[in-house]
Amino acid sequence: MNQLKRIILFSIVMLFGSVAQSQCDSIADRCQKHIQENYISDGQTYRVLLSGDEATEFQTTLYKGNTYRVAACSGKDENNLIFRLVDEERNVLFSNSDFGTAEYWDFFAESTISVIIEAQLDKKKADSGCAVIVIGFRK
Secondary structure, eight states: OHHHHHHHHHHHHHHHHHHHHHHHHHHHHHHHHHHHTTEEEEEEEEEEEEETTOEEEEEEEEOTTOEEEEEEEESSSSSOEEEEEEOTTOOEEEEGGGGTTOSEEEEEOSSOEEEEEEEEEOTTTOSEEEEEEEEEEEO
8 A cells, every 4th residue: 555655646746747847848938039039048047946935046147248138937927027136245236026027137247247046926926836047148
């Protein structure tokens, strides 16, 4: 009986993981479209499953003289994800919540700087989901 329970639990976990991965893949594809026209992807796709008040952080470096586009997507609808860029001292450099939770924003790096991208779901629009961040630099 214990073996059967383990098999059932494993099957449920695998099924959920497959559904979550598929959800994240479709969101990543949609988010990547914001990078394709005049930008080159940095090759990274940052993704995480979030629920409720959970937040996540991704670290990256923006190099002097480059224009970057940060795109942040979650769910089937646009504007579900709140993202902020902060410096190492946690000073807010940008928050998309000040701009209608825009899915992407362009930044010019006046100097090389390490930044943290914080992301969380907009509680008014989503309770849980896959959060995807992609970054590109202007061609």
